[in-house]
Amino acid sequence: MSTAAPRTAGPDHLWSVDEHLDDILATVRPLEPIELHLLDAQGCVLVEDITVPVSLPPFDNSSMDGYAVRVADVAGASEQYPAALEVVGDVAAGQADLLHVGPGQAARIMTGAPLPPGAETVVPVEWTDGGLGEGPVTGMRAGSLDPGGATGQVRVHRPAEARAHVRAKGSDVKAGDRALAAGTVLGPPQISLLAAIGRGTVRVRPRPRVVVLSTGSELVQPDEELRSGQIYDSNSFALTAAARDAGAIAYRVGAVADDATTLRDTIEDQLVRADLMVTTGGVSVGAYDVVKEALSYAADEDEPGSGVEFRKLAMQPGKPQGFGSIGPDHTPLLALPGNPVSSYVSFELFVRPAIRTLMGLTDVHRPxxxxxxxxxxxxxxxxxxxxxxxxxxxxxxxxxxxxxxxxxxxxxxxxxxxxxxxxxxxxxxxxxxxxxxxxx
Amino acid sequence: MSTAAPRTAGPDHLWSVDEHLDDILATVRPLEPIELHLLDAQGCVLVEDITVPVSLPPFDNSSMDGYAVRVADVAGASEQYPAALEVVGDVAAGQADLLHVGPGQAARIMTGAPLPPGAETVVPVEWTDGGLGEGPVTGMRAGSLDPGGATGQVRVHRPAEARAHVRAKGSDVKAGDRALAAGTVLGPPQISLLAAIGRGTVRVRPRPRVVVLSTGSELVQPDEELRSGQIYDSNSFALTAAARDAGAIAYRVGAVADDATTLRDTIEDQLVRADLMVTTGGVSVGAYDVVKEALSYAADEDEPGSGVEFRKLAMQPGKPQGFGSIGPDHTPLLALPGNPVSSYVSFELFVRPAIRTLMGLTDVHRPxxxxxxxxxxxxxxxxxxxxxxxxxxxxxxxxxxxxxxxxxxxxxxxxxxxxxxxxxxxxxxxxxxxxxxxxx
Structure with a gap:
C-alpha cells in the first residue's frame, strides 16, 4: 500500500485513488463501544472476549422423549421379553424437583429434561409400549389429556447402554471457555450462542450514523414538478440506501440549494446526529461550488484540527473530492462530486470503507x-x-x-x-x- | 424437483427434506404489493414496469465548469493567440431564465447548467484565463466573493468542437424507455435511477412481518438467574436475527411456557402483526409438546382450510417439523424443533425460503x-x-x-x-x- 500524501500536499497535488483512500482510513477511527441488547447488536463487532459463565448444557439431560431407567433393569430386554418397570412420574423440561428412579422403576422423561437421580440412561418412547400394554408406540399422548401416562407400568423392548440419549453437562461449552473473541461480527449463530450462555447485552461498536446531504439549486424532490433547468435529486436517495447497505444508520437530509450560509447552517444542525457526514455536489472548480465555499469557512472558524481539504484525484469518474472533519467532535466529512455516477462510485471506493472502519470491521472493502x-x-x-x-x-x-x-x-x-x-x-x-x- | 407428498400423507409418512420444502413453497404466496416511499422499498421486489416519464438529462447541459460559446468564435484559439470574448453573465445549475450568447460572446457556465441559447459548445475554465487577463487558471472564484467574474472579458486558449462538454438531452434515458422491469430487486443504484426519473414511491412487495416465538417451560431470558433444570432461551434471538437477515421485519415474542392455552392465546394475539409465524420446540413425541397440542386444536376450531400438520422428516438434525396455516387469514406457520441447532438448520432450509417467497424473490435459497x-x-x-x-x-x-x-x-x-x-x-x-x- 502506498502511504497517504501529506495533508499539506497543496492544491496542485494530483492525488492517486490509493493516497486519498489511505488518508481517509488513516484518519477515521472506529466508534467508541457501547453496551447493546443482543438484537440491537446484530451485525456489530464485539469488543470484548466473551467467557462462558455456566456450562452448557447446565445439567445432564435427555436428548429424547422416553423413559429414564437403570441400565441393569433393561439389560437383555426385547419385544418378546420386555422389561416391565414401574412408572414413578414425569420429568418435564424445566422441572426443578426431580423424583428418584430406583431399581425396577422408570420416569417418563421429555427432551431437555434433567436426568433424574438414580437413572443411568434413557430409552426412547419408540422402544417401549408407552405404558399401554400393547406393541411399540410412536409417541406419548399429551400429558394434559392423559395424566395416567405418568403412572402404571411400561414395557421396554430394547436394552440401553449407560448414558445413552443423555447430553452431558458441559458437552457443548464449559464454564470458563471463551465463547467468542473480541472482533467477532455478531450474526444469528453468534447471537444464538450469546443468548444460550445468558448474555442479554454485549459491548460492541455501534452502527455509525451517517447523514447524507445533496447540494444544488437545480435539484427537485421526486414526485414534484420539474421546471426549466431542474433535475431530480437522486444522490441523497442513492447514498442513503448505500450507507444502510454498508451497515450504517443513514439519515437523508435531501437537497440544499447552492447557498453557503444555508448549507453551513444545515450541516451544523445535522452534526448532532452524525458520526460521518456525506455531501454531494459543489466540490469542483465552478463559481457556485457551495460545499467548497461553506466548508473552507468552517475550517477557518471551527476548532483547531478541523478542516476539509478539496482535492483533485487521478480518477474517472470522481475527480473532485473533499475530505476532512468538521465541528467540535471533528466529525469526518466526505464531500463527493455531484454527478450521480461519480458520487456512487466515490461512495463505493471511499465512503463504504469509512463506514466499515467506523464499525470496527477489518474487512472494509468490496471484494x-x-x-x-x-x-x-x-x-x-x-x-x-x-x-x-x-x-x-x-x-x-x-x-x-x-x-x-x-x-x-x-x-x-x-x-x-x-x-x-x-x-x-x-x-x-x-x-x-x-x-x-x-x-x- | 420432487413433488410434494399429499397433505393427507398421514402421520406415518416419513417426509423427505425436498417434499417438505416443496410443500412449503407450493403453499406460501408472495405478499400483496403496496405503494412505498423509495427508501422504504429498499431490498424489495418491484411489481410494475417503470417507464421513464421525462428524458434524462431533461435538457442539454454542461459537463464542465467553463464558458458557453459559439464554435466559430474559438476556432484557431491558442494560448499565444487567445480568442477574447465578452462575458455576458453566469449560467448556474438550476437557472431557469437563460441569457442569449451572441457572436463574440461567452456565458460563464457551471456543471449541470443548461446550455444557453446561441451557445454551441463549452470550453472548460482550465482552457481560459478565467477573465483575469493572465495565464490559464485552474478554476473559478466563488461567485459570492467575486461577482465581477460574470462580466468583463475572457480569453480562450483552445478551440472546441460543436457540443463539446455538452451532455445531450435524453442521452441517459429517453421518455418512454423502460427504466426498470417488474421483478427487479431495489438496491441503491435502482433507487438512484427511480429518484432521477422523479419516482418518489413505487409498488413493491413489502418485507414480510415474521413473529418468532419459542416454547418451553425450561426457558429463561438471558441476564436472568438460571435455576435448577432451566436453560436460557436462545432460539427466539437466533431466529429473529436470522429472519431479519433474510429480509423480514422480525418480532421476537420470546419464550412461552408449555401450556396449550397460553400458547394459543399468545399466537392469536400475535397473528395481527404476522405474515408468517415461526415457533420452536414442542413438536416432537413427548407428553408436553405444546405446539403440537395447541395447534391441533386450532386446526379443529378455526376457519376451514387452516391447520398445521406435524411431520417426521428424513433429516438430521430437524426430524420433527410442523407446517400449515392458522387464523382467519390462513397465516403460514412453521413449527421448528426446539434444539438450537435443529431450529437454526430448519430455519435456513425452510423458513428462509418461505420468507423470500413472501417477498416475491425468485432466488430464495442459500447458495x-x-x-x-x-x-x-x-x-x-x-x-x-x-x-x-x-x-x-x-x-x-x-x-x-x-x-x-x-x-x-x-x-x-x-x-x-x-x-x-x-x-x-x-x-x-x-x-x-x-x-x-x-x-x-
Missing amino acids: RARAKLTADRPLTSPRGRRQFLRARYTDGTVTPVGGAGSHLVAALAQADALIVVPEDAESVAPGTEVEVVLLG | RARAKLTADRPLTSPRGRRQFLRARYTDGTVTPVGGAGSHLVAALAQADALIVVPEDAESVAPGTEVEVVLLG
Whole structure:
C-alpha cells in the first residue's frame, strides 16, 4: 500500500485513488463501544472476549422423549421379553424437583429434561409400549389429556447402554471457555450462542450514523414538478440506501440549494446526529461550488484540527473530492462530486470503507476479482487516471454496460461490478484479464 | 424437483427434506404489493414496469465548469493567440431564465447548467484565463466573493468542437424507455435511477412481518438467574436475527411456557402483526409438546382450510417439523424443533425460503457449492436421513466443526456452511467432494 500524501500536499497535488483512500482510513477511527441488547447488536463487532459463565448444557439431560431407567433393569430386554418397570412420574423440561428412579422403576422423561437421580440412561418412547400394554408406540399422548401416562407400568423392548440419549453437562461449552473473541461480527449463530450462555447485552461498536446531504439549486424532490433547468435529486436517495447497505444508520437530509450560509447552517444542525457526514455536489472548480465555499469557512472558524481539504484525484469518474472533519467532535466529512455516477462510485471506493472502519470491521472493502473482458471494441481510458467502468460480471467474465459518461445513471442500475482500468492504460482490448470490483 | 407428498400423507409418512420444502413453497404466496416511499422499498421486489416519464438529462447541459460559446468564435484559439470574448453573465445549475450568447460572446457556465441559447459548445475554465487577463487558471472564484467574474472579458486558449462538454438531452434515458422491469430487486443504484426519473414511491412487495416465538417451560431470558433444570432461551434471538437477515421485519415474542392455552392465546394475539409465524420446540413425541397440542386444536376450531400438520422428516438434525396455516387469514406457520441447532438448520432450509417467497424473490435459497471434505476421519451419517453438519468452507474445501449433536450451539457460531450428507450415505471419507450450503 502506498502511504497517504501529506495533508499539506497543496492544491496542485494530483492525488492517486490509493493516497486519498489511505488518508481517509488513516484518519477515521472506529466508534467508541457501547453496551447493546443482543438484537440491537446484530451485525456489530464485539469488543470484548466473551467467557462462558455456566456450562452448557447446565445439567445432564435427555436428548429424547422416553423413559429414564437403570441400565441393569433393561439389560437383555426385547419385544418378546420386555422389561416391565414401574412408572414413578414425569420429568418435564424445566422441572426443578426431580423424583428418584430406583431399581425396577422408570420416569417418563421429555427432551431437555434433567436426568433424574438414580437413572443411568434413557430409552426412547419408540422402544417401549408407552405404558399401554400393547406393541411399540410412536409417541406419548399429551400429558394434559392423559395424566395416567405418568403412572402404571411400561414395557421396554430394547436394552440401553449407560448414558445413552443423555447430553452431558458441559458437552457443548464449559464454564470458563471463551465463547467468542473480541472482533467477532455478531450474526444469528453468534447471537444464538450469546443468548444460550445468558448474555442479554454485549459491548460492541455501534452502527455509525451517517447523514447524507445533496447540494444544488437545480435539484427537485421526486414526485414534484420539474421546471426549466431542474433535475431530480437522486444522490441523497442513492447514498442513503448505500450507507444502510454498508451497515450504517443513514439519515437523508435531501437537497440544499447552492447557498453557503444555508448549507453551513444545515450541516451544523445535522452534526448532532452524525458520526460521518456525506455531501454531494459543489466540490469542483465552478463559481457556485457551495460545499467548497461553506466548508473552507468552517475550517477557518471551527476548532483547531478541523478542516476539509478539496482535492483533485487521478480518477474517472470522481475527480473532485473533499475530505476532512468538521465541528467540535471533528466529525469526518466526505464531500463527493455531484454527478450521480461519480458520487456512487466515490461512495463505493471511499465512503463504504469509512463506514466499515467506523464499525470496527477489518474487512472494509468490496471484494475484487479478475475477469476476462467481453466487449465489441477496446475500452479507452484517459492516461494518468484510474477509470472505473460500470459492468456486469458473470463467472469470470465482465461486460461493460452503458458509456463512460458520469451521468449515465440508467446503466448504473444494470451494473453489478466496476471494471478498474489502471492509470497507465489508455486502451484495454477485449479478451484482456481486468480487475473488477464486485458490487454484490 | 420432487413433488410434494399429499397433505393427507398421514402421520406415518416419513417426509423427505425436498417434499417438505416443496410443500412449503407450493403453499406460501408472495405478499400483496403496496405503494412505498423509495427508501422504504429498499431490498424489495418491484411489481410494475417503470417507464421513464421525462428524458434524462431533461435538457442539454454542461459537463464542465467553463464558458458557453459559439464554435466559430474559438476556432484557431491558442494560448499565444487567445480568442477574447465578452462575458455576458453566469449560467448556474438550476437557472431557469437563460441569457442569449451572441457572436463574440461567452456565458460563464457551471456543471449541470443548461446550455444557453446561441451557445454551441463549452470550453472548460482550465482552457481560459478565467477573465483575469493572465495565464490559464485552474478554476473559478466563488461567485459570492467575486461577482465581477460574470462580466468583463475572457480569453480562450483552445478551440472546441460543436457540443463539446455538452451532455445531450435524453442521452441517459429517453421518455418512454423502460427504466426498470417488474421483478427487479431495489438496491441503491435502482433507487438512484427511480429518484432521477422523479419516482418518489413505487409498488413493491413489502418485507414480510415474521413473529418468532419459542416454547418451553425450561426457558429463561438471558441476564436472568438460571435455576435448577432451566436453560436460557436462545432460539427466539437466533431466529429473529436470522429472519431479519433474510429480509423480514422480525418480532421476537420470546419464550412461552408449555401450556396449550397460553400458547394459543399468545399466537392469536400475535397473528395481527404476522405474515408468517415461526415457533420452536414442542413438536416432537413427548407428553408436553405444546405446539403440537395447541395447534391441533386450532386446526379443529378455526376457519376451514387452516391447520398445521406435524411431520417426521428424513433429516438430521430437524426430524420433527410442523407446517400449515392458522387464523382467519390462513397465516403460514412453521413449527421448528426446539434444539438450537435443529431450529437454526430448519430455519435456513425452510423458513428462509418461505420468507423470500413472501417477498416475491425468485432466488430464495442459500447458495450451494461443491467442496472437498477435510477431516481426520470419515463422517458418519444415519442411513435414510439427510444429514446437515456444521462446517467451515474455504476456497473449495470444507471442514466440519463440532460434533453432530444438535445441542452444540458453540460449534454453530464457528460455522459458515453446512455439509449435506445424502440419505444413502452412511460414511463420507476425507477427500470426497461433498455438497455444502453456504451460510454467507
